[in-house]
Amino acid sequence: MRFIGVATFACIEVLAIIVSPSLCQKIMQVERVPNGNDAAWENGASHLWFLQGMPGPEDSFQSVAGIQRHDLAALNVRPGLAAIDQPIELYCDDAWYGYRGAWRLDPQASRWTVVLTLMLSILAVAGGYWLFARIDAKRSRGAS
Amino acid sequence: VVAAVSRFWRLGHPQALVFDEITVFMQAGAYIRGQPFFLSLHPPLAKLLIALSINLFGDHAYARRIPSALIGTTLVPTNYLLARRLFLSRFAAILAGALTVCEGIFLVSSRLGMINIFYVTFAAFAYLALFRFRQLANGAKRRRLILVIGIVLGCEFAAKAGISVVPAFLVFGVLLITIWKERVTGRKCEVAYKTVGTFAMVGGSCVAVYVAAFLPYYYYGWWTGIGDLIHYQRWVIAGNLALAPTGSYSSPVWSWPFMLRAFPYWSGSIHSGRAVTVWCGGNPMIWWTIPPALIIGSARAIKERNIVWAFAPLAYCLYMIVLLPVRRFLLIYDYMPMCEIGIVAIAGVLAVAWHGETRSWEQILLLAPAVAILICAMRPATGGAAAGGVMATWFVLARQKNQYAGRFVCIPVMVLTVALFLYFYPLWSAMALSHTGYLERMWFKGPGLANWM
Secondary structure, three states: OHHHHHHHHHHHHHHHHHHHHHHHOEEEEEEEOOOOOOHHHHOOOOEEEEEOOOOOOOHHHHHHHOOOEEEHHHOOOOOOOOOEOOEEEEEEOOEEEEEEEEEEEOOOOOOHHHHHHHHHHHHHHHHHHHHHHHHHHHHHHHHO | OHHHHHHHOOOOOOOOOOOOHHHHHHHHHHHHHOOOOOOOOOOOHHHHHHHHHHHHHOOOHHHHHHHHHHHHHHHHHHHHHHHHHHHOOHHHHHHHHHHHHHOHHHHHHHOOOOOHHHHHHHHHHHHHHHHHHHHOOOHHHHHHHHHHHHHHHHHHHHHOOHHHHHHHHHHHHHHHHHHHHOOOOOOHHHHHHHHHHHHHHHHHHHHHHHHHHOHHHHHOOOOOOHHHHHHHHHHHHHHHHHOOOOOOOOOOHHHHHHOOOOEEEEEOOOEOOEEOEEEEOOOHHHHHHHHHHHHHHHHHHHHHOOHHHHHHHHHHHHHHHHHOOOOOOOOHHHHHHHHHHHHHHHHHHHHHHHOOOOOHHHHHHHHHHHHHHHHHHOOHHHHHHHHHHHHHHHHHHHHHOHHHHHHHHHHHHHHHHHHHHHHHHHHHOOOOEEHHHHHHHOOOEOOOOOEOO
């Protein structure tokens, strides 16, 4: 019985590690559109405005992803509630960059580290409990 | 029942967002909607509970205060049970419960959608579980209690992280002392295994609960891995270090036991010349009795070599040691965890006084705050006369029989506690007062640190 319990627990944890990243992790995947205007990009503009569709109110993106502005280094974080695979045009100062992006599931996600931390802490609890129980059992055997 | 009524009655008043409710409400909203991304210096558990309440009961003042009121109400029976476990006295427990009901800073924190009452109550849960652990012999129940302690401490860290180090250190320390004291000669490795086991259970559950509280950050995709949580901790430290050393309403740690800088959380518009305020202040009778009770408790701990009496003074000193060097501005509500432990100490000391087990110096020490209160609350001449009457009665009784004098000490302390609770209740619960009534309650009006306005 004890073996079955431990094995089930281990299987659930391993499955969680494998499955969880692909469930949730999203990154912005950016691609250059042929013949797009990439002059601004190459001139070293430091910020991007992400707008969904053609130029319009910033809210149109905000309602999707919850962010308006990011530097380039932050492209792969905080996608919020962005829909997967929905094309997003990248603008800066109302000029199209010539790039198009979309939030995609990230196979290289680091979300598994959270699951791993949770799993290790639960294992620590289980291990501590077992250690304590073992000593108590030994002591009660000794007493009897 | 009294606790629940005092916490829930007119909970929706004022309807406006009060003090930090503004940021807490915004953050709770972000957890509900998944946007915008934000970071706070405090972890999310309390705000998640408030978000849950808003989701369940709707977006209005009453709903956003229900979690605080619920947990604030549970603090009363928790302190009752804690005092009962500590002092093995039903009378001490009743006193602890009554004092907790009458403590204003707990009341006002339970009536606002802010985070302070959560971590204080979680600490009280942990202390209660700790002393139940000490009194149990059954192995399985004790192991489960260690788990409970770990989970409760995890909840405390997830509600307010920095200050939670103190109860965690204290509880873990007493757990280890208990285990080491129970060792059987010749079985040293047993103690080592149990120490490791306790550390794993408490530490593991703390980490699991703390990380779990941040799951919305991962669910909404704001964070990607555990590295973000570690960066967040660094950000919190840097943020706290960057905060100014003083701010409006801030007060130094040493001034808290004297309750010099209470302040209004919120002042409403004045209708027909009446003042409506939510006041961040305590019950002066309780606050001013805490230091004498801790001194008496320390003397008894030294005399009796007893962890029960040492616990409250130790916890109080530990909080002071941690908070005194803090450079950022602090407000008087940061005294709440010390106040909680102080209330338990008062209850224990009054119980032994009632049973005639206190000496004269201890009784005088307990009466001193009552004398100060009478002078502050009344006009100097009337207050002085009343205080003189109290001291004269005590003196007469002390000459007859020590037990009578001890019992007498409990009466002014508890009567004044209840009287001041009723007197200040309008200030804590946003009830309208006349301007004269409001100003009469402001015993300290500045300039300088001693200012309740």
